[in-house]
Amino acid sequence: MKRKQSRLWIIIMIVSLNSIGMSVVLPLLPFIVGKYLAPQHIAAGMGMLMSVFAASTFFTAPVFGALSDKHGRKGILVISLLGSVIGYILFGIGGALWVLFLGRIIDGLTAGNITVLFAYISDSTEPNDRAKWFSYIGAAMGIGKIGGPALGGLLGNISIGLPFFITAGLILLSMLAIIFLLPESLPLEKRNKHLITGSFNAFSHFKEIFSIKEVKLMLITGTLFYAGLGIFQFNFTLFLKDIYKWGPAVIGSVLTIVGICEIVSRALLLPWLLRRLKERSIVITGLTMLGLGLGLILISTYIHSIVIIVFAIILIIFGEGLFEPTYIDKLSQSVGENQQGKLQGVNQSLQSANNVLIPLIAAAIYFISAGMLYATASLAIFTAFLMYRRKTSKAPSNQ
Numbered sequence: 001m002k003r004k005q006s007r008l009w010i011i012i013m014i015v016s017l018n019s020i021g022m023s024v025v026l027p028l029l030p031f032i033v034g035k036y037l038a039p040q041h042i043a044a045g046m047g048m049l050m051s052v053f054a055a056s057t058f059f060t061a062p063v064f065g066a067l068s069d070k071h072g073r074k075g076i077l078v079i080s081l082l083g084s085v086i087g088y089i090l091f092g093i094g095g096a097l098w099v100l101f102l103g104r105i106i107d108g109l110t111a112g113n114i115t116v117l118f119a120y121i122s123d124s125t126e127p128n129d130r131a132k133w134f135s136y137i138g139a140a141m142g143i144g145k146i147g148g149p150a151l152g153g154l155l156g157n158i159s160i161g162l163p164f165f166i167t168a169g170l171i172l173l174s175m176l177a178i179i180f181l182l183p184e185s186l187p188l189e190k191r192n193k194h195l196i197t198g199s200f201n202a203f204s205h206f207k208e209i210f211s212i213k214e215v216k217l218m219l220i221t222g223t224l225f226y227a228g229l230g231i232f233q234f235n236f237t238l239f240l241k242d243i244y245k246w247g248p249a250v251i252g253s254v255l256t257i258v259g260i261c262e263i264v265s266r267a268l269l270l271p272w273l274l275r276r277l278k279e280r281s282i283v284i285t286g287l288t289m290l291g292l293g294l295g296l297i298l299i300s301t302y303i304h305s306i307v308i309i310v311f312a313i314i315l316i317i318f319g320e321g322l323f324e325p326t327y328i329d330k331l332s333q334s335v336g337e338n339q340q341g342k343l344q345g346v347n348q349s350l351q352s353a354n355n356v357l358i359p360l361i362a363a364a365i366y367f368i369s370a371g372m373l374y375a376t377a378s379l380a381i382f383t384a385f386l387m388y389r390r391k392t393s394k395a396p397s398n399q
Contacts, residue, residue: 007124008133010182011117014174015140018084018113021167023148025088028156028163035160036097045097047359049104054355056108061352062206065115065345069192073120073341074184081175083110085168092164115348119340122332123185130332131274131282134325135266142262192339209346215334217391222327223350224384225287228294229320230358231377235366236297240309243301243370254306257313265321279326280392286323287388289315291381298374 033045068076087107090099121133155163210216240246240254273282293315300308328347335343365373 007182007185008121008136010177011120012136012140014177015117015137016143017170017174019141019143020148020151021088021170024152024155024163025091025167028152028160031156032091032094032160032164033097033100035094036100049100050359051356052101053104053108053111054352056105057111057352058349058356060109061111061115061348062342062345064110065119065341065343065348066192068116068119068186068341069339072184072186072191073116073123074178074182076341077113077116077120077178077182078175080110080113080116081171081178083107084113084171085175088164088168088171092161092168094161111348115345116341118328118332118344120185122340122344127329127333131279131326131329132271134328135270135321137266138321138325139263139267142259142266146256146259146263192342206346206349209335209339209343212334215331215343217387218327218331218334219347219350221384221387221391222331222347223354224380224387225290225323225327226351226354227358228290228377228380228384229316230354231362231373231380232294232297232316234359235362235373238366239297239370244304244309254309254313257310258317261314261317262321265318266325269318270322270325273322279330282322283326283330283388283392284385286319286321286326287381287385288319290319290323291378291385293317293319294374294378294381298371298378301371301374 029046029049030042033049034042037045064076064080084107087103087110090103090106094100117137118134121137122130125133152163155166210219237251237255240251246254270282277285293312296308296312296315300312328344331343331347332340362373365376
């Protein structure tokens with residue numbers, strides 16, 4: 001048991017390194033894209049870079065998951081992280097816009113690391129312990145969001161490409177940790193023995209996973225959750241700039257709350273609640289908090305108040321922190337060990353589809369009305385709440 005737990009803490013360390021690395025480069029994206037595009041085209045260029053990465057991930061995440069079910073988690077993790085290293089090095093080298101796109105495409109096509117990490121945790125934990133470890137993954141990601149952007153800004157003053165090379169180095173360290181410290185989690189006897197040509201078709205994995213009724217309902221609920229959350233993540237800084245007329249320093253200070261709340265909700269609150277409440281209650285509480293937070297942003301379009309904004313952020317991030325790990329846990333319990341990678345790949349692929357579509361849809365609605373946008377986000381979460389409540393009210397009481 002202790003040996004398994006030591007493996008999991010290595011995973012947490014790897015996620016923390018990756019999170020810090022990715023957060024370091026975020027503040028520099030507008031500046032590095034601005035080297036190749038006119039100021040009025042920077043936002044569109046950044047959107048295209050995000051979309052091409054998400055589109056690449058959409059097609060390959062289920063495939064990487066299925067490959068890990070067949071060949072084991074460790075090798076696929078190494079390949080995935082190697083792709084990220086190459087992608088960030090290309091970003092640091094730059095020289096032309098097409099080089100940036102090539103870097104994002106390579107990173108996206110090999111972006112199976114989150115898929116396989118979740119599968120690794122499913123392999124290495126008992127069902128009643130998974131939600132806690134999934135929450136630790138989220139807390140590890142939150143660590144990077146606190147200090148990473150500030151560090152990226154400082155490094156960017158030295159050289160605009162330096163933070164991308166630093167990120168590549170951190171991910172390379174993660175890759176070496178996997179090679180030398182992390183044992184394989186999926187034994188040969190538990191691996192999927194059937195891998196055919198169709199296994200490289202992402203849509204065949206969607207068809208297979210969505211044929212499982214319980215999984216289908218959970219994935220639809222999760223897609224609605226990520227849609228509502230995605231509107232907040234994509235639009236919130238623009239909302240604060242346009243509606244509240246805040247500058248980068250104020251917005252950055254307010255968003256520090258996000259990283260703190262992620263760590264507290266996932267590393268402290270959720271494990272505490274899991275010992276006291278049923279998972280169904282935690283999921284419903286998470287969706288309720290998220291919906292209320294989005295509703296507060298809707299109210300703040302008409303009643304300007306920093307207090308409302310701060311409460312909205314706290315409710316949204318705590319709601320996300322309670323729902324997401326528990327949701328992933330429920331998904332992982334719906335299939336056997338030889339389908340964990342495929343399932344997590346389909347889930348990540350759906351999130352990638354959201355990352356392509358939500359910015360476009362949100363931008364169109366926001367152009368009409370900021371209030372309408374956050375009403376739409378609240379509606380998505382309310383629908384997810386009703387679907388999950390209806391589904392679980394018919395299920396056995398142990399949920």
